[in-house]
Amino acid sequence: MSDAPSTGPAPAPRKPSAARERLLATAGRLFYAEGVHTVGVDRVISEAQITRATFYRHFPGKEDLVVEYVREQDLALRAQATEIAETTTDPTQLLAAIVEGVAQRLTSTGFRGCPFINAAAEYPDPMSRVRRAVDEHRVWFRSTVAELLTAAGHPDPEYATDLLVMLRDGGQVAAYLGDPSVARTTFLRSAASVFA
């Protein structure tokens, strides 16, 4: 258990703190399921079983918690992509796995649309910290898809990237506001047609 950096001048990684993790997990669950502005700090605090003081010790304000929530969602998807990348290096197979991952999420229980799209809908200012966090994710996803399509030798990687991202967005909206299984089928079929 000695993670002692004895020599390292590193500013000490600091333990995640159980209360902070509860706070983050609860905020993520509530913000996604009910919306950001709908859920107040009191809700998060009481359900995470922490106190107001503890909350404000970890975050300067609510917006910071929202930003962290968005970043966590982004982090989770990047981690999933990294996990996939450990199974194969073939760009075509990687793309197929990413598409499959999106499709699976569409029909997962508790799915309430894309967390980034939903969060952005509540933050009109494109320069707000929340919107910038959303952008960070979208830029990452887009560039990842673009690189894979190029590596796979797609004849028109730029258009294919834009289309694939658009199908992902539309698929999530369709799964949220319509029949998830239909959305899944439509997404999979249209995404497959992009590679042709």
Next chain:
Amino acid sequence: MSDAPSTGPAPAPRKPSAARERLLATAGRLFYAEGVHTVGVDRVISEAQITRATFYRHFPGKEDLVVEYVREQDLALRAQATEIAETTTDPTQLLAAIVEGVAQRLTSTGFRGCPFINAAAEYPDPMSRVRRAVDEHRVWFRSTVAELLTAAGHPDPEYATDLLVMLRDGGQVAAYLGDPSVARTTFLRSAASVFA
């Protein structure tokens, strides 16, 4: 309590009332541009230059105003479709005109995404009045597209409908969170490929 409508079965059309129109127009502008929960009744009231009493004379509460806002957006798009339908009866041309209408909106000034998707993001309960109003629009749009595709003799009208709706949703998200002109091009190109 005899609300007996003596002779006329018509509930009297009633004049639109200037104050009510100002209220509705202001609410529409603010709700779309800044979000529903972000904008309070006081904002709407002051910018519409009416009084609280007037507001609550026309609407039982804020949610009713939100529902009316969604319905107005739906009504505007139906009116636009009706307008298009007066130019031609050819289903293929009608579809092309609808697609063109969507594309134009993507690059219009002040565009902040799909009002229905954005509103739905703020109302988690699928049975809420707002969500039902959103559904009404989406059901109408979907069935309209489906009928036109069938009439145009599309080989796979069901899938084409789902795909076209998905592209419309994704296109609006892309235009909101990305480059609108790129979204427009991608949407037009992909929508065109549906008819082939």
Next chain:
DNA sequence: CAGAATGTAGAACGATCGTTCTATTTGTGA
């Protein structure tokens, strides 16, 4: 003309929002 409906003006309600504060207790590392 009478009278209902509509609009204006402004005070006030309780509830909740996000935030700050003081005081005390727990836990951990040096």
Next chain:
DNA sequence: TCACAAATAGAACGATCGTTCTACATTCTG
């Protein structure tokens, strides 16, 4: 063991939320 950071507990802040109310003026209608 000492000291410092983290968490607990609970009161309290001003601001804003959506809503209700009374009192008076306007306008349209039967």
